[in-house]
Amino acid sequence: MSRILWILAVLLSHWRRHPMQLATLLIGLISATALWSGVQALNQQARSSYDRAAAAFGGARTAVLVSRNGATFSQQLFVDLRRAGWPVSPVLEGRVQIEGRSFRLLGVDPVTLPSEVGNAPAIGRAGLQSFVTPPGEMLVSPETLSSLGVAEGTSPQANGSILPPLRVQAQLVPDLLVVDIGIAQQLLKMPGQVSRLLIGKTKGTRTPLENVAGDKLRLIEPDAETDLARLTDSFHLNLTAFGLLSFFVGLFIVNSAIGLAFEQRLPMLRTLRACGVSARLLNTVLLVELISLALVAGIVGLVCGYLIAAALLPDVAASLRGLYGAQIPGQLTLKPEWWAAGLVISVLGALAAATASLLKAVRLPLLAAAQPYAWQQAQHRWLILQSAVALAVFAAAAALLWYGDSLLSGFAVLAGLLLGAALGLPAVLELMLSLGQRRAHHALAIWFWADSRQQLSGLSLALMALLLALAVNVGVGTMVESFSRTFISWLDGRLAADVYINAADDAQAVDIKTWLRDRPEVDAILPGGRAETQIDGAPVEIFGLADHATYRDRWPLLQSADRAWIRLRAGDTGFISEQLARRMKLAVGDQIEVPAPGGNWTLEVVGIYADYGNPKGQIAVNFAALTRRFPGIPLTRMGLRVAPAAVPALISALQDKFALDSRNLVDQATLKAESTRIFNRTFAVTAALNAFTLGVAGVALLTSLLTLSNSRLPQLAPLWAIGITRRRLAAIELLKTLSVALITTLLALPLGLLVAWCLLAVVNVKAFGWRLPFHVFPLQLLELLGVAMAAALIAALLPVLRLARMQPAALVKIFANER
Amino acid sequence: MSGKSPISRRAFAGGALALALSHQNALAQGFAGLGMSGSGFAPVVPGKTFVFPADHGPHPQFRIEWWYVTANLRDSTGTAYGAQWTLFRQATVPGAQQEGWANQQIWMGHVAVTRADTHRYSETFARGGIGQAGVEAKPFQAWIDSWEMRGSDQMRDAMLAPLELKASGADFAYTLRLDADRPLVLQGDAGYSRKSERGQASYYFSQPYFEVSGSITIDDKPTGVTGKAWMDREWSSQPLAADQTGWDWFSLHLDSGDKLMLFRLRQTDGNSYCSGNWISRDGKSEQLSSTDITMTPKAQAEIAGRKLPITWDIAIPSHALTIECSPLNARCWMGTSFPYWEGPISFKGSHTGLGYLEMTGY
Structure with missing residues (x-):
């Protein structure tokens, strides 16, 4: 037992001498665990409240x-x-x-x-x-x-x-x-x-x-x-995907930290073996060390995860309420399973990230000379294999895109795209750097390119993390922005009336209409109504549209038959929402059977319209036809066309006269503002997770550079010895880091647009049932480019400053100590 | 849900229906208690004249009531079975009967089959007023969901026979035909059955002479069975004293042809109130007093986390009876909303025979 403790003490002494490396390892594990378990906590909270609330009295389950x-x-x-x-x-x-x-x-x-x-x-x-x-x-x-x-x-x-x-x-x-x-x-x-x-x-x-x-x-x-459950599931899948992405980015950090630590400790391990420690014992102790570190980091990560979840919960709750009407209590309650799962994921993540290093330690030849950077050299041999894997992953993603038909396959396409790109990144960078090297003539420039290539293997994991984080940022940012733009213009058309009223009952509705007819500022009263029915077991709303120019002029249709609005009057045709069209695979000209109280109502589809944010399918029909087929529906809803200037006065008059509160009497501007607010909150979580992921990627870059900086001194010392100043060396280092970061970022932008397209055209369609037009926002891309470069700059600054201020004696020592 | 609440045989279930429904423990303690006052409901007083078929039907002016059948059966190979069919009624509030959902009756059904190696049971609830459960005196019919007890066209009111009995659970079912050639028997003192020294009582009559034939299906395997059955009819408004904690109840078919009903109400002070009736072959019912009866619990077994006496010694010196009762299956636990033990038993000693035992409040 004491032997194990001694070995452990020897191994741990490494961390004492390299506290930064330890910090890197812990930060990686903590951020991986924190984001993953934070997202899990949110999902768990939401799901448990569905079970309690949504399933109340046999809701959908x-x-x-x-x-x-x-x-x-x-x-x-x-x-x-x-x-x-x-x-x-x-x-x-x-x-x-x-x-x-x-x-x-x-x-x-x-x-x-x-x-x-x-x-x-x-x-x-x-x-x-x-x-x-x-x-x-x-x-x-x-x-x-x-x-x-x-x-x-x-x-x-x-x-x-x-x-x-x-x-x-x-x-x-x-x-x-x-x-x-x-x-x-x-x-x-x-x-x-x-x-x-x-x-x-x-x-x-x-x-x-x-x-x-x-x-x-x-x-x-x-x-x-379980329409609601299915839709919220897609929301949770979204969150989970983000959690998983952050988890992997965190593991990249862990992997690079552990890899470096093992390389640096190889001489120590060999010495221990030479002193008579068996390979098995050594590996056991290495495992014990790793698991202990993972547990410590796991606990801290869980606490951070809890804090993240608590901070995001209000937005998640608002999103779920806005999108699906699901109610989530604002107080986070966590089950013991969550804590256990978080620790397990931390340990498993650490083990996965350390697999390669542990395997190497198992096979450690007793008498082999120490090769501190063999790990990095091996990476080069991996490059070809890795590129081949990347191509295979891309091919799989393409196949999934072609044949896949589910939300999960949509996410798999995304995952394939990102994984393939990450795996392919080192090869692409290598290619570009060697191109640069070939074009360089000045000795220092050649050294610059060559050294960048040499450095690449050490940085590649961090760069992969940066690539992923940036691509996801671009993708999600583009999606949200596209959605926002589409949504707002859609809302303008959809909220055609200026004032919306929902009377307490039919009698009051008649009174209100009578009263409104005498008001000169009211241009039109548009009666509305909706009925609920079920088609193929899923709830569907039937929405009555008054036959009025307001709708014909402004109601946006994605596709329509000839004279669609005129044909709608007859009562045997309808417009269907995009969600319903996709779910039932209906196109303009098809027929749909609607269960109605007096027997099925057969409607010909003459138009398809966007109905963003509605989890239920919807059919829009002529209002008069709706009241004939669903005689029981309340006739309490109406929209008014009013000159905008007269709206406030009319609303207060209506309030006074009929005691309608703000839920049942609302003007267009308020309704629009409310919808936009709900919309924005819906994506607040996405934005927050996005920022977290980018932050983690920045940390990955920083830690990689920090761990590299010490080991790179032997490469820099000779340059210093031939007369290049420390300041110049530092500038070259900075330039190198920024240039690889720039190349990575430039690669991330098209990848991100691809991700955005995937989100808009594949994932959204499967998750929500609507497809959004794809817009590119150059300003947003520039902004991200700036953010990425700033992150790289900040990450590179610390090691570069250290180099610039390094005592000449330290550089001289390199020659004395270099093996 | 435990021995702490005052609970009695059969009555416990009826009186505690609303508690049972509220899915365990949720309602106030008082509701479970049959010790609660019966104010507003009709009192049970001696000297009632029973009228049939009217008294086969419900008595909604009383708080609780039950139709309770237990059968000791055998198949052609001699394997012994037990079957239970029970319908409980409880009124939530006194007063004139309301129509539809406003009706204040709540019904509960328990059915079970027992074999030496298995015990299956099921439970269901219904509200009165809408037809999901109920009892009609003429033509006689008692039902809850798909479980029913129905008088045939030839039913003789004085004998409450013949009857068709039907029930099913998730993994068992039975259809039994019950017939009797002797009239109903009034229990206690001419149908007035005292439950304590302080006046708690119920109206109580039985048909202990049923001969049974039919079929029991366990795990989709039907078996033809024959045997004897016993029906208890009882109603009351406040059958229990506040300090009575549970009940041990026997209905015994003696091989001699005589029948014996015994019960023991346990009190918080450790004492108990015993009573019973000796029903001779010819239908004469003789009330036994506390001093006539010795009921001694013997072997204890732990069932569903409680200790229950599963074998009993019973002595009635006035009839030279000394018997030892043992269960067909010790694990006849009814894990219903109100759990209790109910199952077929056999006995030997001065007399031999079969019967049913119910134990509540353990």
Whole structure:
């Protein structure tokens, strides 16, 4: 045992003499662990809140039975199915208006509610008896309670009836009211009706569905309806990809630090072996050392990861809310698994990064002469092999791009592109530097190029990290900017009306319309409405467009048939959103069957429009046709065309007259500002992670240069000896670093644009269902170029300054000590 | 959910329905207690005249009620089985019966099959007023989900026979036909069954003479079975005293043709309240008092983390009965929302025979 400790002490003494190397190693491990586990923490937090909130009362994770046409059906079917052995539980859904605001009302039966849908225990807390016994209780989230501005226990009024007293239930989603199904039937005036039946997981003999319900009901498997889950999954995949990228960049640092440390310690290892330490023991101790370092770095990394996650959580939550309506609590809660996984990933990462060095130590020949830079020389032999691998990876990426059809394959294309480029980078740099060398005539210039090449292998990992970070930055920056530009011009067309109103009920809507007709500043009242249905198990919105020039002139269509707007009037045609078109593989001229209360509604697709940010598919039809086919929809929505100058006065008049709050009465400018704000927050996380990655790459460059600077003294000392000043030497060093960084950056720019194209045309289409036009933003590219060069400059400055100020004695010593 | 709450046989489940539903422990302690006052519900008083078929149906003015069948069965190879079919009713609030979802009845069903090597059970809940569960007196029908007990066209009200009994769980099912040739038997004192010295009581009658034939399916393998069954009908508003912690209950088919019902209500002070009825072959029911009965728990076994007495010695000197009871399967644990032990037993000694044992509150 004491022998192991002694060996460990000898090995560790290296770090004492090279604290910078130790710092490099730890920084690499810490940043790898921190970013990876930070992203994992965010994902974990978001997923656990989906489980709690989004799946409330069988949201999307439970199999359900619905009627063929999407309408409500008799609860007798529920009883019949129960008696036929089906573990079903009824749900009635509707909307109620409280103080002018619309809320989703869910009626559930707590007695049959399957335990796996989750929220039954909470009802238990509120008390089953008081929940089911009239007047019952209405469960709301704390947010809803505070937005209503009332105390728990009060009974709000809605549609002229008194609602059950409110009871807070933390797991619920905001704007959702949960009551007993019997009470919901009363409030919604739908006695004996249910919207759907949740199917529990209890096994047992069941009579076939058709024998019980004929063709009245349709089974939706849990997977079919998890649109929200699928979409948020793509968001999390996005985050994970970033986490993974940062992790790898961090490992690059670790790899270079460990590689260097092992090379420098080879003489020490050989001496230990010569002193009688067995290869096995030596390797064990090396492993112990590495794992201990990885654990220490892992713990620090986890703490940093926690801080990163906590800092990013508000933005992630805002993105998920803005994009998908998913609610994430703002307080980070982490499971023990997260801590364990973080440590494991740190250790595994360190082991992976050290594999090559450890293998070399295993095979260390006892009597071989010390070759401190053999590692770097071997890199040269690797160059050809590495380039071949790079080409293979590119080919695989191209094949995936051609044949792949999933989000994962989209990300695989991206990964292939980045990996291939990184692997190919040293060869490309080598090529360019040797070209430069051939063109040089002056002796010092030739030395400059040759030495740059010689230095390349030591720097290549750091340069690869820089390349990746820059390319991803360019890619993501271009995507966000393209999206932003497209989104804003799209929003301009889409928000065609000047004022939007959502009346409390149909009667109030009629009053408002009557009142508005007498107002001279109102040019047009555009009634609107939407219905919800399901096509192939996925939720789809049907959106009614008034037949008005406003839409014809401004509503943007991506593709359309001839006279599309005129044909829309007939009521047998519709425009479909891009998402829906892609998902259902529909083109202009195809037909789509829409389940409607009176039987299927067949629509011919005469146009496809962009509908950014909507997780659901959407169909736009003529408003009059919509009200004919969905007679039950509320006619409370309308848009107004008003001269912009008259908007504020009209809004305050409407507020006074009809007591509409800001959610139900909003002008175009506010709505646009709100949408843009949500949009910007959506990409705030991406931007932050982007910056982190670039920062890590900068650290990688710095640490590589620092570790190289000492070992390069033997190359520089002779130059100094032949009369080149330290200042000049330092300037040459700086120039060299900057020139390889510049070449790398210049390579990163086209690669980044390729990444952006991949994101816009492949990943976005798979993840969100829309494709964005591709724009190049030269200013943004220049800015990044500047940032990269500044990072390289800062990274190179410290070692260069050290060289410039080095005591001549130190340089002289090189000759004395050089082996 | 433990011996700490005052829980009684069968009653426990009925009285604690709402607690059971709230998925463990969530509701206030008081709700579980059958010791809670029955205010607003009809009281149980001596001297009731039972009327059939009306009393086969529910008595919603009382808080709790159950229809409880246990059967001791054998297949053609002699393998022994047990089967249980139980429907509990509980009213959440007293008062006139409301229509639809507003109905204040909650129903709970428990079914089980037992063999020496396995015990399977299932549980379900329903609300009254909508048809998912209920009991009708004429024609007699008791059901919850797909489990049902139905009187045939020839059902004789005084015998509550013949009946068809049907139930299924995830990995078992049974269909049994129950017939009897003797009338129902009133338990306790002419159907008034005292549960403590302080007046807690229930209305209670039984049909202990059922002859059974039918089929039990375990793991998709159906087996023809025959044997004997026993039905208990009981309702009350407050059957338990506050200090009563649990219940040991026996229904025994003596090979002599006599039947014996015994129960022991355990109290927090370590004492217990015993009672029972000796039902002779000819249908005469004689109430046994606490002093007539000795019930001694013998071997303990640890089941589901609790210690339970699985063998018992029973002595009734007035009938020269001294028997030793042992279970067909010691692990007859009903891991339902309100867990308890219920399973088939056999006994030997001065008398031999089969029966069912229920133990709650351990």
